[in-house]
Amino acid sequence: MKKFIIAIVVLLAICAGLGLGSHELTKSTGDSSSKVLNLYNWGDYIDPSLLTKFQKETGYHVNVETFDSNEAMYTKIKQGGTNYDLTVPSDYMVQKMKADHMLIPLDKSKLTGMSHYGASFMNKSFDPGNRYSIPYFWGTLGIIYNDKYIKPGELTHWDQLWHSKYRNDIMLIDSARDIMGFSLISQGHSVNTTNTKELIAAKNKLNRLSPNVKAVVADEIKMYMAEGEAPIAVDWSGEATEMMSQNAHLHYVVPTEGSNMWFDNLVIPKTAKHFKAIYAFLNFMNKPENAAQNAKYIGYSTPNTDAYKLLPKSVRDNKQFYPPKQVLDKLEVYSNLSAKKVQQYNDLYLEFKMHH
Structure with a gap:
C-alpha cells in the first residue's frame, strides 16, 4: 500500500463504530476471545462501515491496528508478541514473509468467492497459485x-x-x-x-x-x-x-x-489465532458487493472482477485506473x-x- 500517514481520525471512527475505545484498541492484540478478529492494516485502508456490517452479520468483533510501511509491519510481526490474524503486505513483502516462514497457507476448502477474481490478478510471481495471499487492491x-x-x-x-x-x-x-x-x-x-x-x-x-x-x-x-x-x-x-x-x-x-503494477494482499501471519473469524472475514470481503463498497471508499482498483462490474460507469471506463x-x-x-x-x-x- 502506498500510504505513509496513519489515519488516526478514521481509526478512531472505526473504533467508535464498533463500540471500541482507544484503550481496547491498543490492547487488541492480546485479546484471545474466540469472537474477535485482529486485523493489522494500513491506515484508512478499509471502509469503516464494512467492519460494522461484518460484525453485525457474523458476531465477530474486529480489532484494528495500523502500520505505515511494509517494513514496519514485517518487523513487528517478526519480533513476536502479537496476535494478528490478518495483515496486508504488498507483493514483494508477501514473497519475503513467505521465504521467512511467517505465513500460514490458505485453506482453500474454507474459502468462498475466489471465482470473483480476474485471472490477470491471480497466480502472480510473488505467490504462485495464491497459496498464501488473496489480492486486496492493486x-x-x-x-x-x-x-x-x-x-x-x-x-x-x-x-x-x-x-x-x-x-x-x-x-x-x-x-x-x-x-x-x-x-x-x-x-x-x-x-x-x-x-x-x-x-x-x-x-x-x-x-x-x-x-x-x-x-x-x-x-x-x-x-x-x-x-x-x-x-x-x-x-x-x-x-x-x-x-x-x-x-x-x-x-x-x-x-x-x-x-x-503493485498489489496489496490479505495474508494470514503465523501469529494468527482466530481461524473461524479469519475465513468469515475473507469470505465476506470476497463478496462483490462488499469489495465494490470498499473500492468506492478507498479509490484504488479492485481485483474482484464482479465487484468492478458494480462500480459506477465513470470509474469502470477510466482506463488510467483500469x-x-x-x-x-x-x-x-x-x-x-x-x-x-x-x-x-x-x-x-x-x-x-x-x-x-
Whole structure:
C-alpha cells in the first residue's frame, strides 16, 4: 500500500463504530476471545462501515491496528508478541514473509468467492497459485498533471519529464523503488534489475532530472497537488484518485512504455489465532458487493472482477485506473530483492535526493 500517514481520525471512527475505545484498541492484540478478529492494516485502508456490517452479520468483533510501511509491519510481526490474524503486505513483502516462514497457507476448502477474481490478478510471481495471499487492491505508478498548465496528451512518456520546459514543475513521491524504477524504465531496463551499471545509470539520469524537481515529498504530495502547488507529480494511482477528487484539473497517466503494477494482499501471519473469524472475514470481503463498497471508499482498483462490474460507469471506463490489456502487459511487479540490493537502491536514491 502506498500510504505513509496513519489515519488516526478514521481509526478512531472505526473504533467508535464498533463500540471500541482507544484503550481496547491498543490492547487488541492480546485479546484471545474466540469472537474477535485482529486485523493489522494500513491506515484508512478499509471502509469503516464494512467492519460494522461484518460484525453485525457474523458476531465477530474486529480489532484494528495500523502500520505505515511494509517494513514496519514485517518487523513487528517478526519480533513476536502479537496476535494478528490478518495483515496486508504488498507483493514483494508477501514473497519475503513467505521465504521467512511467517505465513500460514490458505485453506482453500474454507474459502468462498475466489471465482470473483480476474485471472490477470491471480497466480502472480510473488505467490504462485495464491497459496498464501488473496489480492486486496492493486494499482500503478504514473504521472499526475494539472490541465491548467499541461495540455491533455502532452505527457505520455517517462522521458518527457526531463524536458527543460518542466523546470521546477515536478513533485516526486518519496520512494526509492518507484523513483529509481521509472528512471530504469526510461532507459529500457527492468524495475527489478540487479545490474549495478544499470542502477548507477538510472541514478545519474535522476541527477539530470533535479532542475525539474520542485520537491520530493511523502503523503503531503496529495495536498500540494490538490491545491495546485505544482503542475506535475509522480505518484501512485490510488493517491491520484484522492487528488483528483479534490481538484477537477488533475489527471493521471500511465506512461506507454510501462510502469510498476503493485498489489496489496490479505495474508494470514503465523501469529494468527482466530481461524473461524479469519475465513468469515475473507469470505465476506470476497463478496462483490462488499469489495465494490470498499473500492468506492478507498479509490484504488479492485481485483474482484464482479465487484468492478458494480462500480459506477465513470470509474469502470477510466482506463488510467483500469487499463486495457496492452497497458497491463507492460507493467512489472516488484520482486523481493536481496538485502544487499535493496540497500544499493536506497543508497543510490539517497544520493539523488542529496544531489537534488
